[in-house]
Amino acid sequence: MALLTQAPKGTKDVLDSTPWQALEATLRRVAHSFGFHEIRFPTFEHTELFERGVGDTTDVVQKEMYTFTDKGGRSLSLRPEGTASVCRAVLEHGLLAQALPQKVYYIAPNFRYEKPQAGRLREHHQFGVECFGPSGADADAEVIALADTYLRALGLTDVSLELNSIGCSVCRPQYHAALKAYLSQHSLCGLCNERIQRNPLRILDCKNPDCQAIARQAPHSVDHLCGDCADHFAALQRHLTAMGIGYKLNPLLVRGLDYYTRTVFEFKAPGLGAQDTVCGGGRYDGLIETLGGPATPALGFGSGLERLLMTAEAQGIRLGGSAASDLYLCNAQVDGTACLQLTHALRQLGVKAERDTMGRSLKAQMKQADKSGCRYVVVIGDDEVAGGTVAVKHMKTGEQQPCALDAQAIAAMIHN
């Protein structure tokens, strides 16, 4: 197969979109039930937004962005994640001057120049939720509850919630200092030696056995929280328990984006390979201010649709029903006008009607009808046109019922 070209590395065509539609419908329904409304925003933004918003020390910004210069000389980047875009939009339209909280969700593609592997693409789709305004831990609990709700609604099992707090601008510097002091007494792997500068928290979940041993003894952020952060974290745990949402504290849980403060969490699912996080997020109380807005506490999460779909498939969960037509109309005339007309009339009534456009024989049309999975078949030939009646055949039982050659009558018959 000498194709001229193929889909770019790390991108996917979706040939059967029914699972996607079912997934997205569930996500929307749950988001709406929690009082979130949809926001849509551009696929690319000024590069600076991500540099400042996501953090210019992160891998995502440093080496994974699709950045280009447009014909006006502006540096633009394909969105690598949604939160920065949402913040920009919310600020640009003065939403934070409206009644708080502002609760929004989105379903949108993200782009990162990464090496593809299981559960990791260069273009992936994310369901994200952002909430601006509340500082209380009950808001954290609600956002986590939203995630827990749609994961359950999808029928996913064995999904575990991991929780941690990484402190705020008050206590985190002290913790970082304590961590660095500890780590400087030990010899780490080459990678971790680089991480000390960039993101020392990452060392905590290094895969290297020696580093893991060191990490086990390392000071934990939860033990270095300031009073407010400690209270917040304790309250969150109380709220989750009150709602019956199980969780597991993971003092080594770290996130790779710079903007997180206090609460960080991940939902992990088995059966995904190494990339097992199906939803990840947390609080980012300083981000809005960093982007030039009024100091506004905020929180949210992102959840990869491809990974959700993979998890569902791994667990044998079929999302979405059949897209089959209600009715297949077979033409048995030399001139197929009667079939064409009736099909059109039925479609105007909202019936999912299909007919042959490949000039097949009647027998072949029946085979097509069978394979398409439609429930009923009607044959329209000279006899039917002359007599003004057709036989509506139920494919499962093979039984045929007479019916007037009339769209309304046929529609009524197959709809009950």
Next chain:
RNA sequence: GUGGGUGUGGCUUAGCUGGUUAAAGCACCAGAUUGUGGUUCUGGGGAUCGCCGGUUCGAAUCCGGUCACCCACCCCA
């Protein structure tokens, strides 16, 4: 960016100690007398064996390079 694995018709594969027209199943199309499917039978279309180069009288089968996909690291959803 680093490492490992794989690469034969739409799909899943056989062939791979080099040798006439590259095989099978599934899928697709058409038939099995007269206007009706799901089973069965018969026939048919479709691959220059990822790509380029090398070795050889001769390569899908050997060698080199390259690309792509998969998996892992890194990072993240």
